[in-house]
Amino acid sequence: MGRFVFKLPDLGEGTAEAEIVAWHVKVGDVVAEDAPLVDMLTDKATVEMTSPVAGKLIELNGAPGDMAPVGGPIAVFEVEGAGNAATGRAPPAPAKAIAEKAASPPPAAKPVAEETQAPPPPTAAPRAPIAVAARVIPDRAENEKPLASPAVRRRAEDLGIKLGHVAGAGPAGRITHEDLDLFIAGARSGAAAPTTLARRTAVEEVKVIGMRRAIARQMQESKRRIPHFAYVEEVDMTELEDLRVHLNATKRADQPKLTMLPFLMRALVRVLPAYPQINARFDDEAGVVSRHAGVHIGIATQTANGLVVPVVKHAETLDVWAAAAEVARVAEIARAGKGSKDDLSGSTITITSLGPLGGIATTPVINHPEVAIIGPNKIVDRPVVRHGQIAVRKMMNLSSSFDHRVVDGYDAAEFIQRVKAMLEHPATLFMD
Incomplete structure (x- = not known):
C-alpha cells in the first residue's frame, strides 16, 4: 500500500x-x-x-x-x-x-422532537416508498440557502422539491441524495408533518463561508468605498408591454421569450454613449476612471448559493432577441455554478431586478468597481392622469444608484430621463 x-x-x-x-x-x-x-x-x-x-x-x-x-x-x-x-x-x-x-460535523442544534431513523429500502425493490416518520428540520432563516451539491440541487429541481423543506444529515446540515430519498419516501407514505403550533427552540449557527462570504466582502467593499446616491423615476410601460406581448405571440419557435430586460438593455446601449462617465469602472486607488465604448452589462442573478453577476459582453451588438438569449444563457451558467472567470467579470454597468417581487423602489448597491447600477421594479396597474383624464396604465419605478465621485446628480437624472423616454416610446429603441 x-x-x-x-x-x-x-x-x-x-x-x-x-x-x-x-x-x-x-x-x-x-x-x-x-x-x-x-x-x-x-x-x-x-x-x-x-x-x-x-x-x-x-x-x-x-x-x-x-x-x-x-x-x-x-x-x-x-x-x-x-x-x-x-x-x-x-x-x-x-x-x-x-x-x-x-x-467531524459541527454540533447539531437540539431539535424539538427526536428524529426517527428510516429503515433501508428493500434490496429487491430499491425504488419502493420508504415509510418514515416526519423529520424535524432545524430552524432556517427565511433567506438562508440550504447546503447541497449541484447534483443534488438539480435532482431536487427536477423532482419539484424545495430543498428548504428537506432535513440534511450531512456536515453542517448538508443535504445528500440519501436525504432526498428519505424525504420522497416520507411524502409517499403520508407521514404526518409536525404541527405548525409546536414550539420551536432550535438555534443553528451557520459559518459565513463560500459564496455568501464572497458576496459579503463585495457588498462591504462597495459600501465602504463608494458614496452612493439614489435616483428613482416612474416609467409608463404600457406601450412597451403591448409590444412585448405582441412579439412573444408572433415569435418563431427558435426565438426566446422576451422579458422586460432586453428592452431596458437596448435603451441603455442607445443612451450610454452620451454619458461615458456612467459606462465606466473606477480604480479609486490609482485615481483612474476607465470609460468603456463597449457596453458590458452585469445581470444580477439569484442562485442557490447567493447573488452572482454574470456579464453580457458587448450588449451594443445584440438586438432584443439576441439579448434575451444571452441573458438566459449567462443566468443558467451562474445558477449551475459553471461560470468561468470571463463570464463573471468585466461588467461596466449592472442591472438588478427582483422581477415580480420588485416592490415600489429599491436602493441597489453598486457592483464595485462600476459607478452605476439600474434596478427595475415591479410593473403594476396604476391610475394616472393622461391628457387631462384618469387612465389605468402599466407603471414601473426605475431605481438607480450612482457613484457620486464620478457621476454628478444632474447627469444621472438626465441619463435616467432619457432611458425613460425610450422605454415609454419603444419605437425609438429601434431607430437610428
Missing part, C-alpha cells in the same frame, strides 16, 4: 488560493476515482473537484471556510501500489488537527 497526496491544482489564471466550500467525503471513506471530493470557490465560481485516484481517505487538510493554496496538499489517500509519497512519514500535527475538524 502507498500514500497519494492530492495537491490543489491551478483553478484559473492568476489564482493563488481557493476556499474550501464543502467536502463530499470524510476521513475513512473508500473513494472511487473521479468521485466527487470537494467544492472549491474561486473568483465567485464554485468548482467541484473529483478524486484523482481510488483509495481510502486518510487525511483532509482544511475545513469548509478555510483557504487552500494552489499546489498545497488538501487530501491524502491510501492506495494500491507505491502512490506518490513516502508512507513512513506521519502527517504534521496541525494538518492532523484540521483533518479531524473537517471529518
Whole structure:
C-alpha cells in the first residue's frame, strides 16, 4: 500500500488560493476515482473537484471556510501500489488537527422532537416508498440557502422539491441524495408533518463561508468605498408591454421569450454613449476612471448559493432577441455554478431586478468597481392622469444608484430621463 497526496491544482489564471466550500467525503471513506471530493470557490465560481485516484481517505487538510493554496496538499489517500509519497512519514500535527475538524460535523442544534431513523429500502425493490416518520428540520432563516451539491440541487429541481423543506444529515446540515430519498419516501407514505403550533427552540449557527462570504466582502467593499446616491423615476410601460406581448405571440419557435430586460438593455446601449462617465469602472486607488465604448452589462442573478453577476459582453451588438438569449444563457451558467472567470467579470454597468417581487423602489448597491447600477421594479396597474383624464396604465419605478465621485446628480437624472423616454416610446429603441 502507498500514500497519494492530492495537491490543489491551478483553478484559473492568476489564482493563488481557493476556499474550501464543502467536502463530499470524510476521513475513512473508500473513494472511487473521479468521485466527487470537494467544492472549491474561486473568483465567485464554485468548482467541484473529483478524486484523482481510488483509495481510502486518510487525511483532509482544511475545513469548509478555510483557504487552500494552489499546489498545497488538501487530501491524502491510501492506495494500491507505491502512490506518490513516502508512507513512513506521519502527517504534521496541525494538518492532523484540521483533518479531524473537517471529518467531524459541527454540533447539531437540539431539535424539538427526536428524529426517527428510516429503515433501508428493500434490496429487491430499491425504488419502493420508504415509510418514515416526519423529520424535524432545524430552524432556517427565511433567506438562508440550504447546503447541497449541484447534483443534488438539480435532482431536487427536477423532482419539484424545495430543498428548504428537506432535513440534511450531512456536515453542517448538508443535504445528500440519501436525504432526498428519505424525504420522497416520507411524502409517499403520508407521514404526518409536525404541527405548525409546536414550539420551536432550535438555534443553528451557520459559518459565513463560500459564496455568501464572497458576496459579503463585495457588498462591504462597495459600501465602504463608494458614496452612493439614489435616483428613482416612474416609467409608463404600457406601450412597451403591448409590444412585448405582441412579439412573444408572433415569435418563431427558435426565438426566446422576451422579458422586460432586453428592452431596458437596448435603451441603455442607445443612451450610454452620451454619458461615458456612467459606462465606466473606477480604480479609486490609482485615481483612474476607465470609460468603456463597449457596453458590458452585469445581470444580477439569484442562485442557490447567493447573488452572482454574470456579464453580457458587448450588449451594443445584440438586438432584443439576441439579448434575451444571452441573458438566459449567462443566468443558467451562474445558477449551475459553471461560470468561468470571463463570464463573471468585466461588467461596466449592472442591472438588478427582483422581477415580480420588485416592490415600489429599491436602493441597489453598486457592483464595485462600476459607478452605476439600474434596478427595475415591479410593473403594476396604476391610475394616472393622461391628457387631462384618469387612465389605468402599466407603471414601473426605475431605481438607480450612482457613484457620486464620478457621476454628478444632474447627469444621472438626465441619463435616467432619457432611458425613460425610450422605454415609454419603444419605437425609438429601434431607430437610428
